[in-house]
Amino acid sequence: MNRFAQSLHLELRHIKKRPRYLILTTLGIVFSYVFFLTFMSEGQPERLPIAVVDHDASYLSRRLCHEINATQGVEVVAVYNNHSQARQAMQRQEIFAFLEIPKGTYSDILSFKRPHIALYANNTYLLGGSFTYKSLATISRLASGAVQREILRKKGYTDQAISGMIQPIELDTHTLSNPTANYQPYILTTMLPGIIGLMTLLMSVFVIHNELKRSPTGRLREMRDYPISSIWGQLFPYTFWFSLLMIMGNVVLFGFFHFTLLGSFWTLVIASVLFIVALQSMAVFLVGLLPDMHIAVCIGAIYGTLAFTMSGFSFPVCSMPSYMQGFSAIFPLRHYYLTCSEVAYFDSPAVQYLPHLVVLLAFTAMSFVGMMLIRKQINNRVSCLQ
Amino acid sequence: MNLLSHLRDIWNVSCIEFRRIFSDGGVVLLFCIATLLYPFIFGAVYSGEMVRNLPIAVVDESHCEESQRFIRKLDATPEMNVCYDCNTLQEAQTLMRMRKINGIVYFPADYGNRLAHLETARASLFCDMSSFLYYRSVLSGASAVLLDEIQHIETDRFGRTGITGENAEQLVEPIPYDDVKLYISNGGFGSFLIPALLILVLHQTLFLGMGILYGTSREQNLSVESIPIHLRGRSVFRVVIGRALTYFAIYVPMTAIVLLLFPRLFQLPHIGNISSLVLFLIPFLLATIFFCMTICNFVRARDTGVVVCIFFSVILVFLSGAVWPQAAMPKFWLYFSYIFPSTHGIQGFIRINSMGADLSQVKFEYLMLWAQAGVYFVTATSIFRTLCRHKSVKGSDIHADGLNPEA
Structure with a gap:
C-alpha cells in the first residue's frame, strides 16, 4: 500500500509539473460533449429540402405542395418541370427526395383512372433519405385517402363508415424508452463515453511508457519487483479523473438532457469505472507487448478508434459476419454499450447486465499479462545498464 | 537556372x-x-449491409383469422422473424427486457370483432430503441405488412358492398405511388x-x-x-x-x-x-x-x-x-x-x-x-x-x- 501511495504521489508531482496533457484531454472531452449536444439538438432532422416535379400543374399538385410544407419533416424548396432537373438538384445535394406528378393526374382522378405518382429518395444519405422517404410516402397515402373519402361520400356513406372503410387497421407505434425517436440517445450514450475511453487508453500508454523511459534504475527495479502497486499507483490519478468525467458526463446526459434511464444510475457508475479500468489494463498490456512507445501509441490509436465501429451501437454486431462478432468482444466499449442499453432502456434484471460487467472486470487480467511483459522489458534494461 | x-x-x-x-x-x-x-x-x-431477421414476439389476444394472417406476413418479411408467440403482453415485455427480442406486435382481444364490424381495429408495435437500425428495420417491416393488410381488408370490404374488380382496385388505391430508392436501392x-x-x-x-x-x-x-x-x-x-x-x-x-x-x-x-x-x-x-x-x-x-x-x-x-x-x-x-x-x-x-x-x-x-x-x-x-x-x-x-x- 505504501508503494502504491508513493507511486501515486510521484505521478501527482509529474502532473503538477506538466499539467498540459491532462488539461488538453479534459478540454477535448468537454468540447465533444458540447459539440454533440448542440449539434443534434433537434433530435430528428427537420425541414429537410425536397422538390416536386410537377408535370400536371393542377389544383391537385399545388395542394400536395401545401400539404407537404405543412409537415414538420420536409420542405418543398423547388418545383421543377422535368425529371432530369430534379435528379441534378439531387446530385448537387440541394434536395434529398422528390415527388413526380405526371401530366393529367388530376383529370385522371376525376375520371376514375388510377394515375401513378412516383417518389424518389436519395439513399446515399441514410438519415436524410429515410426521413424524407417516410414523409413523402405518408403524404402519398394521405392523398389516396382523401380521394377515397371523396368518392365514398359521393356514394352516400357516412363519415364514420368511411373511416372504417379506408382505415381498417391502425398500428400504434411505441418507441420504447425513446418516445420521440430522438437520434441523440442512440449515438451519445455510447459515443461520448467512447471518446473518454479513447483518451484514457492513449493517456495511460503515454504515462507508463514515459515512466519506463525516464525513471532511474531504482524506480525501475521497484516497478519490476512490485509491478501491481507501482503501475496502478501511477495510473490511479487517471482512473479517478476519467471515471469522474464519465460519471459527470452521464449526469449531463441522463440528468440535464433527460435521456431515459429506467435502471439504477449506480449501475452505470460501476460500469463507467470498470470501463476506464479495463481500458487502462489494455494500455498496460499494449505497453508490455510493444516496447517501442511510438508503435504502441499508433496501435493504441488504431485499436481505440476501431472500438466505435465494433461496439455495435451504430451497426448491430448480430448483423456482422460471425468472425467479426467474436472480434467485437475485445473492445471494452462493446460491453459498456451493452450494459448501458440494458440498464437505461430496459431496466433489465442483474442477470442480464452482470456478465458484461464481469467481462469488463476480466479485462484487468490483461494488465497482469502486460505487467509480466513489462517486467521482462525492465529486466533487459536493468541488465544492460549494469 | x-x-x-x-x-x-x-x-x-x-x-x-x-x-x-x-x-x-x-x-x-x-x-x-x-x-x-x-x-x-x-x-x-x-458486409451484411442490412439488419435482417430480427427476432420479434407477437401477442395475439384475438386469435382471429386476420391477426394470424398479419403474423404470417410479419414472419415472411426479410426484416424480422416471429420467434415467440406470447399469451400476455407482460410475457413479451419480459422477453424484451431479457433482450431476446427486438420488437413486439400486439393484437388486442377486439381486433377481429372490430374488423368484422367494419370498424378501425387497433394493433400496437413496440420497438427496441437501443439501436437506430433495430428501430428502422422493425418499423419498415411492420409498415410494409400493414399497408398490404390494409389493402387486403379494404378490397374485401368494398367487395361486400358490391364494388369489385377494377372499381375496387381503383377505390383501394386511387393514387398508387412507385417508390424509387435512388443510388443504393437496398438501403x-x-x-x-x-x-x-x-x-x-x-x-x-x-x-x-x-x-x-x-x-x-x-x-x-x-x-x-x-x-x-x-x-x-x-x-x-x-x-x-x-x-x-x-x-x-x-x-x-x-x-x-x-x-x-x-x-x-x-x-x-x-x-x-x-x-x-x-x-x-x-x-x-x-x-x-x-x-x-x-x-x-x-x-x-x-x-x-x-x-x-x-x-x-x-x-x-x-x-x-x-x-x-x-x-x-x-x-x-x-x-x-x-x-x-x-x-x-x-x-x-x-x-x-x-x-x-x-x-x-x-x-x-x-x-x-x-x-x-x-x-x-x-x-x-x-x-x-x-x-x-x-x-x-x-x-x-x-x-x-x-x-x-x-x-
Whole structure:
C-alpha cells in the first residue's frame, strides 16, 4: 500500500509539473460533449429540402405542395418541370427526395383512372433519405385517402363508415424508452463515453511508457519487483479523473438532457469505472507487448478508434459476419454499450447486465499479462545498464 | 537556372522528408498499413449491409383469422422473424427486457370483432430503441405488412358492398405511388457509411502520421534543423512544397487503392466517372496535406499530436454531413465544418462516386478544396517561416546541438 501511495504521489508531482496533457484531454472531452449536444439538438432532422416535379400543374399538385410544407419533416424548396432537373438538384445535394406528378393526374382522378405518382429518395444519405422517404410516402397515402373519402361520400356513406372503410387497421407505434425517436440517445450514450475511453487508453500508454523511459534504475527495479502497486499507483490519478468525467458526463446526459434511464444510475457508475479500468489494463498490456512507445501509441490509436465501429451501437454486431462478432468482444466499449442499453432502456434484471460487467472486470487480467511483459522489458534494461 | 535551383531544392527537401518518414515505424504503420487495414475491416464489418431477421414476439389476444394472417406476413418479411408467440403482453415485455427480442406486435382481444364490424381495429408495435437500425428495420417491416393488410381488408370490404374488380382496385388505391430508392436501392448501411469513412481514413491517417512526424522532430529539436540553412528565410516555401510533394507521392497510390480499387473490390457503390474522381481528389489531397502541415506546426510533442488528431476523428464524421444532414445542422457547426478538407472531400466523393455526379455538380466542394489548398499553403509557409525565424534568433543552439544542417 505504501508503494502504491508513493507511486501515486510521484505521478501527482509529474502532473503538477506538466499539467498540459491532462488539461488538453479534459478540454477535448468537454468540447465533444458540447459539440454533440448542440449539434443534434433537434433530435430528428427537420425541414429537410425536397422538390416536386410537377408535370400536371393542377389544383391537385399545388395542394400536395401545401400539404407537404405543412409537415414538420420536409420542405418543398423547388418545383421543377422535368425529371432530369430534379435528379441534378439531387446530385448537387440541394434536395434529398422528390415527388413526380405526371401530366393529367388530376383529370385522371376525376375520371376514375388510377394515375401513378412516383417518389424518389436519395439513399446515399441514410438519415436524410429515410426521413424524407417516410414523409413523402405518408403524404402519398394521405392523398389516396382523401380521394377515397371523396368518392365514398359521393356514394352516400357516412363519415364514420368511411373511416372504417379506408382505415381498417391502425398500428400504434411505441418507441420504447425513446418516445420521440430522438437520434441523440442512440449515438451519445455510447459515443461520448467512447471518446473518454479513447483518451484514457492513449493517456495511460503515454504515462507508463514515459515512466519506463525516464525513471532511474531504482524506480525501475521497484516497478519490476512490485509491478501491481507501482503501475496502478501511477495510473490511479487517471482512473479517478476519467471515471469522474464519465460519471459527470452521464449526469449531463441522463440528468440535464433527460435521456431515459429506467435502471439504477449506480449501475452505470460501476460500469463507467470498470470501463476506464479495463481500458487502462489494455494500455498496460499494449505497453508490455510493444516496447517501442511510438508503435504502441499508433496501435493504441488504431485499436481505440476501431472500438466505435465494433461496439455495435451504430451497426448491430448480430448483423456482422460471425468472425467479426467474436472480434467485437475485445473492445471494452462493446460491453459498456451493452450494459448501458440494458440498464437505461430496459431496466433489465442483474442477470442480464452482470456478465458484461464481469467481462469488463476480466479485462484487468490483461494488465497482469502486460505487467509480466513489462517486467521482462525492465529486466533487459536493468541488465544492460549494469 | 533559378528555376532549376528551385527544383533542386524542392527535390532535396523531398528526399530528406522521405527518409524521415520511412525511418519512423509509427508513421509507416499509419501511412501504409493503417490506411489499407481500416477499409478492409470496415468492408468486413458492414458486409451484411442490412439488419435482417430480427427476432420479434407477437401477442395475439384475438386469435382471429386476420391477426394470424398479419403474423404470417410479419414472419415472411426479410426484416424480422416471429420467434415467440406470447399469451400476455407482460410475457413479451419480459422477453424484451431479457433482450431476446427486438420488437413486439400486439393484437388486442377486439381486433377481429372490430374488423368484422367494419370498424378501425387497433394493433400496437413496440420497438427496441437501443439501436437506430433495430428501430428502422422493425418499423419498415411492420409498415410494409400493414399497408398490404390494409389493402387486403379494404378490397374485401368494398367487395361486400358490391364494388369489385377494377372499381375496387381503383377505390383501394386511387393514387398508387412507385417508390424509387435512388443510388443504393437496398438501403444498405455499408454502402452509405463506408464511402465517407474511406475519405476520413485518408484524411486522418495523413493527419495522425504528420502529427507524429512533426511532434517527434519538435521534441528532438529537428523541425527546422533538418532542412538546409539557405532555405530557412524567404525561400521557405520550397520546403513546404518539397514536403507536400513527398506526402502527395505516397498518398497517390494509397488513394487509388482505397478510393478507386476498394469500392470495386467490396461491391460498394462506384458509378462515378473516374476522370471526375481523379480531378476532384487532387485538390482534396493537396488541401489535406497543407491543412495538416498548418496544424501540425503547432504540435510541440509527439503525444500531443496523436491526442489532437484522434480526438477529431469521430467529430469529423458528423461534421461531414454524411450522417446528420447538412440541411439540419446548426449554422455555426456548418460553417465550422467548412474549415476541414474532409467535409468537402466526403461530400464530393459520395456524390461523384455513389451518385454519379460530375464535377460541375460538386462545384462548391471543388472550389472550396482549391481555396483551402491555397489558404493552407500560405498559412503552412508563414507559420513555418516564423518557426525558422524564431530558431535563427536562438541560432546558437544549432551549433550547440552539434547537428549538421545538411544531414
